[in-house]
Amino acid sequence: MVALQLGGAPAATLGEVKNRADLVIFWGSNPAESHPRHFTRYSGAAKGRMNPKGRKDRYIVLVDIRPTPSAKYADEFIQIKPGHDFEVLTVMRMLASGKLPDARSVGGVEVQTLERLVSRCKDARMGVLFFGQGITETRGKHQNSLVIYQFGKEMSLYSKFLTLPMRGHYNVVGSGNTMCWQTGYPFAVNFGRGYPQFNPGEFSVVDLLKRKEPDAALIVAAEPMDHLPYEAARHLENIPTIVLDPRETLTTRMATVVIPVKHAGISVEGTAYRMDHIPIKMRAVLDSPWPKDDEPLERIIQRVKELRKEKAAV
Amino acid sequence: MGIRIENGEVIDPAHGENRVRRTIHMKDGRIVADAGLDATVIDATGCVVMAGGVDIHTHVAGPKVNFARLMRPEDHRYEHVSREDGYERSGTGGVAATTYTTGYRYCEMGYTTIVEPAVPPLGARHAHEELADIPQVDKAIFTLLGNSEIIFQYLAKGEMSKINEYISWIMDATKAYSVKIVNPGGANMWKYRADIHDIDQKLCDFDTTPRQIVLAIADAMATLGLPHPLHLHCNNLGVPDSYKTAIATAEAMEGRPLHLTHLQFSSYGASGKRKFSSEAPRLAQMVNDNRNITIDVGQVLFGKTTTITADGPFEFHLHKLTGSKWYNGDVECEDGCGVVPYDYKRTSFVNSIQWAAGLELFLLIDDPWRVYLTTDHPNGAPFITYPHLIRLLMDKDFRREHVERISAEAAAEIPLKTLDREYTLYEIAIITRAGAAKRLGLVNKGHLGVGADADVAVYRISPDYEEMFAKPAWVLKDGEVVAKEGKVTRQVFGRTLYVHPERGFADIKGELADFFESYYTVNINNYPVGLEYLPRPELIPCQVKQND
Numbered sequence A: 001m002v003a004l005q006l007g008g009a010p011a012a013t014l015g016e017v018k019n020r021a022d023l024v025i026f027w028g029s030n031p032a033e034s035h036p037r038h039f040t041r042y043s044g045a046a047k048g049r050m051n052p053k054g055r056k057d058r059y060i061v062l063v064d065i066r067p068t069p070s071a072k073y074a075d076e077f078i079q080i081k082p083g084h085d086f087e088v089l090t091v092m093r094m095l096a097s098g099k100l101p102d103a104r105s106v107g108g109v110e111v112q113t114l115e116r117l118v119s120r121c122k123d124a125r126m127g128v129l130f131f132g133q134g135i136t137e138t139r140g141k142h143q144n145s146l147v148i149y150q151f152g153k154e155m156s157l158y159s160k161f162l163t164l165p166m167r168g169h170y171n172v173v174g175s176g177n178t179m180c181w182q183t184g185y186p187f188a189v190n191f192g193r194g195y196p197q198f199n200p201g202e203f204s205v206v207d208l209l210k211r212k213e214p215d216a217a218l219i220v221a222a223e224p225m226d227h228l229p230y231e232a233a234r235h236l237e238n239i240p241t242i243v244l245d246p247r248e249t250l251t252t253r254m255a256t257v258v259i260p261v262k263h264a265g266i267s268v269e270g271t272a273y274r275m276d277h278i279p280i281k282m283r284a285v286l287d288s289p290w291p292k293d294d295e296p297l298e299r300i301i302q303r304v305k306e307l308r309k310e311k312a313a314v
Numbered sequence B: 001m002g003i004r005i006e007n008g009e010v011i012d013p014a015h016g017e018n019r020v021r022r023t024i025h026m027k028d029g030r031i032v033a034d035a036g037l038d039a040t041v042i043d044a045t046g047c048v049v050m051a052g053g054v055d056i057h058t059h060v061a062g063p064k065v066n067f068a069r070l071m072r073p074e075d076h077r078y079e080h081v082s083r084e085d086g087y088e089r090s091g092t093g094g095v096a097a098t099t100y101t102t103g104y105r106y107c108e109m110g111y112t113t114i115v116e117p118a119v120p121p122l123g124a125r126h127a128h129e130e131l132a133d134i135p136q137v138d139k140a141i142f143t144l145l146g147n148s149e150i151i152f153q154y155l156a157k158g159e160m161s162k163i164n165e166y167i168s169w170i171m172d173a174t175k176a177y178s179v180k181i182v183n184p185g186g187a188n189m190w191k192y193r194a195d196i197h198d199i200d201q202k203l204c205d206f207d208t209t210p211r212q213i214v215l216a217i218a219d220a221m222a223t224l225g226l227p228h229p230l231h232l233h234c235n236n237l238g239v240p241d242s243y244k245t246a247i248a249t250a251e252a253m254e255g256r257p258l259h260l261t262h263l264q265f266s267s268y269g270a271s272g273k274r275k276f277s278s279e280a281p282r283l284a285q286m287v288n289d290n291r292n293i294t295i296d297v298g299q300v301l302f303g304k305t306t307t308i309t310a311d312g313p314f315e316f317h318l319h320k321l322t323g324s325k326w327y328n329g330d331v332e333c334e335d336g337c338g339v340v341p342y343d344y345k346r347t348s349f350v351n352s353i354q355w356a357a358g359l360e361l362f363l364l365i366d367d368p369w370r371v372y373l374t375t376d377h378p379n380g381a382p383f384i385t386y387p388h389l390i391r392l393l394m395d396k397d398f399r400r401e402h403v404e405r406i407s408a409e410a411a412a413e414i415p416l417k418t419l420d421r422e423y424t425l426y427e428i429a430i431i432t433r434a435g436a437a438k439r440l441g442l443v444n445k446g447h448l449g450v451g452a453d454a455d456v457a458v459y460r461i462s463p464d465y466e467e468m469f470a471k472p473a474w475v476l477k478d479g480e481v482v483a484k485e486g487k488v489t490r491q492v493f494g495r496t497l498y499v500h501p502e503r504g505f506a507d508i509k510g511e512l513a514d515f516f517e518s519y520y521t522v523n524i525n526n527y528p529v530g531l532e533y534l535p536r537p538e539l540i541p542c543q544v545k546q547n548d
Ligand SMILES: [Zn+2]
Pocket: B057, B059, B117, B118, B261, B262, B376, B379
């Protein structure tokens, strides 16, 4: 996200990949396990306008620190040393601009291999670089994404080239979009002053919790006890928490108050944004006795307003 | 209970009223003949009373606007609306403001209706989700169809009745109000890393041309009786000699109704030492000579902004030129978009020519009913600059002061320096509401006749027109006071205007399903946007021509 804010990116919806891409690179991503339908629907076997033969019309490269189950779907596997993504990508940018590094290999990869990859990118009808958590959650974080977007923009001088993050976690893209149209920022928003302020590193959940700043937490459809670093999650155990979730989770188990709600897309209709930002309407297929998740939230807001009025009257 | 606005000078160009002192009555959301004895009275002494403003072209919602917000956190930092200032919902400003802030700001300038003009069909659901979060104004979207592979496929086979059927279906599936074309064929060519440079150039993968695309869609729109005609962003926009393409496109229409949007961005020639010139006078002449054509200007004003357009190849060009951030978002089977921040500098020769060209269009087009005030928000400037633009049009001394501050080399060349015309309040009322509403086919908007929507702006008369239009004394939406002295006093939600054209031109059901199966990644059954996404829908009827 921060990388996108810093420089933008060449992107497209996944149908463009299905219809046109003849070079697909997965970098730090293991779609066979993390996004099992991605390959058949969009990026691998999918048939499209310029890819009538599907898989045969594409060259697929996997770049990772070890051969994952996705490797067997790739035409080429490039193994790099852990934590060397930034270096390897920077050398690829050099190679793209016609400069040679004074080393035979970088990050455990032969420079020749990278040269071949760069020229495939330049010659592609449409090249796509999908990058996953292996690159966004390791050393360098948004610097890694930034160098990927930069590479994508430079490749756009030669070929149609896209750089697309492999986002996961159900509707995280929808929550980012909604935050953005309501506050101007996709995450790490602080309303403390009465208006939205953005400062990742200061107002992001992990940082706030590590500093033990929050004295209460309202958690909606998130699993911080499972996903956050220990130190941050630990603070949640020491403050009152209200958790809205359809399922029993590590977080509901430690919550002060749990409000079970309908599961969006299962027992209540709703909208979820796909990783390429296309909103999909979700239908209700099962009944559930619980309320929709906005109902308890509305009631909490209502009650807070009443309490504030009462307080003002005193 | 009703409201009476007394003692104001009514400017209602749709009824030929120019500063007529009379009382405006309203009740139950409409202008009425008599609001009754118990009506609340607003004393508008010293004010003019106009219908609420109508913005025919402003990028305020949808995927690419949200990318513009996302990409410029620095732009939101120093401007915000806060609950402490009395707003129901906080937000941030800057050139791509948040949804609630957008609604508040339009309202605070006296605007009550806005059109988001460039939504790719796949982005319609997103756009409507944002519109639902824009308060204070009525709103509508135009759907982008000028790069639709479905239409191209039918065009190549000459199956025009299927194009009618598809456009009818897609209007309903996107809950749109009309159709926009951006760079016809160009966004499709951009998917092959190419662009279109001539209206008779063939696309690389489909046997059709921009001329054929534009004509087929315009004819289909006429057949369906859509209330607003084709809204067109020409090929070759933003480059020297763009004016030639604009003229060629207008001629290709052979008298069919056409709205040329942000024509300023198509008004450049290649003469002069810098090979960049304003050809606005020629385009103004073309508009004067062709009564089928209306335009909005897309005025450039100096300052930092963010450009947002479905014209992907243009944004790539701008990115290479400026080295700015660049986002590109091609949309499968449909269209594309780009986002690039841009800083219009008065010291820049090119930017000064652009600034002058817009004003020249305003001042040289004789009939104010056929030119509408826009900045192509935020492409030329953010919409909050409208009051400044109004003053530039109404006050020639003020304009002259500004001409003196632009690039001297440009100032020496521009036709603008010889133009003395000053817009009157009556003409401003036409280009900011009456004319735009009429061209949109919104019979209840842009005027103050009995039966009109009770959307009214009351401006306190001042020689400083910028001040006057920046802070209306009262703004009423649906017959309720919603802002006073340029400040929202009450949060309300307007309606979303949409059409539902007739069907039955051809049976394309099976073909559409096959197309979706082959080329889309979204199931056709999940594709249409239902009315549940429009919290307050208002169906605007189509006017189908009777065949005899
Ligand atoms: Zn526009």
